Each structure stands twice: as structure tokens, then as C-alpha cells.
Amino acid sequence: MNSGKKRNSWTIAALFTLSVLAVTLAAQQSTSLVVNGQQGDAKVVQVQGHNYVEIDGLARITNGSISFKGSQIVLTLPGMTSAAASRPTPEFSRDFLTAGIEAMARIREWHSALKTAIERGVPLGTGWLDLYQAQAQQALNLAAVAVNTDADKNAYPVLASMFNNMRTLSDKYVQQTKAMVYIDPNSLQSDPLDQKIVACGHSLSAMASSKQFIDDGSCR
Helix, strand or coil: CHHHHHHHHHHHHHHHHHHHHHHHHHHEEEEEEEECCEEEEEEEEEECCEEEECHHHHHHHCCCEEEEECCEEEEECCCHHHHHHHCCCCECCHHHHHHHHHHHHHHHHHHHHHHHHHHHCCCCCCCCCHHHHHHHHHHHHHHHHCCCCHHHHHHHHHHHHHHHHHHHHHHHHHHHHHCCCCCCCCHHHHCHHHHHHHHHHHHHHHHHHHCECCCCCCCC
């Protein structure tokens, strides 16, 4: 009696399993799948309105490979890992942007002090410009410590180049003062190095506004 009940239970379970399998197989279809411009055929199973792609077919279309790690199935697509790793971070980090803006402000103050002194005939050889240089150097050092993203790494040399050019410009006129060479009040207007510093400052300000590194050649 008990064996008959067991046979009936197994029969019902088998019929149920075959019914589910039939529904699943009926839901499968050969579909044209396009992945990153590569087209091929892969079986698709639709369950409750969701499409599930056969992983072997997906690997075949994408020229990928399948491996197993314990209970995990790992699908590796060619080139995607390296491409993601090499993709540059487009924006400046917040810390670098803040430090970079401060460094630019200090360099502008230094430049403004030099420009005003030349226009008004203020002696430059007494070392009073050293304070402006020291403040700009400290701000530049803080920007160097804050470098993080790819955009930061690209922008820092530009910022450092502006500082170095400003130091060269300042030293030039300080030495002329010490040598008692006459300095025309309008001499900065025709000085190529000064014009380069001003253009580079505008370029860096535009980068700070957009929060992205854009090399327009002004600081080279």
C-alpha cells in the first residue's frame, strides 16, 4: 500500500518536472544578439518578462572566456579590464582644486606686487618680494600633496611651471634693480615672459571653473 503511494508521488513529481522543463524549453529562442558591435546568435530564456542570455553564447560572441571559482562563474571579456583601469579621471579632486586655487591666488598676489612696484618705481632689491614668493611656494607645496586624480597629475606641472616662470620674472627685475639698471614703468607690457604668465593664469582659471584639465598650450 505504501509502495503504491510512493509510486504515485514519484509519477506526479516527474510529470510536474517535465511540465516545467517543457515550458522552459518553449521559452528559449535563438536570438540575434549584438554586443559592442559584434553580432551573433545566443539562446535567450525569458522568465517573467526578463531575458536571460546563455553565458556560453555570450562568451562566444564577445570572444570572452569562462572560468570557475568555487560556486562562481567568471566571464572575462577581452580588453575591458585594462581599458577601465587606464581610463583617466576627468575631474580634479576637491582637495587639489582648493589647494590649486590658493596657489594661483598667491602667485597672482606676487605678480601684482611686482607689477605695481615696477610701475611706481619702488626699489625691488631690498628682499620684500621674498614674502610673496614664500607664500606662493607654500601653497604650491600643499597642491603637490593634494594630487590624487589623473586630472590633478596633469594640472600640477602646469601650476608649477607658472610658479617657476613667476620666480624667473621676479628675479630678473630684482637683479636689474641691484645692478642699478633703469626699469621702464611699462616694461612688463612688452615682456614675453610676463605675457606668458598672464595667459597661463587665465588658462588655469578656466580649468578651475570647469574642474577639468584642458591643455590649450598657454602654459607651455
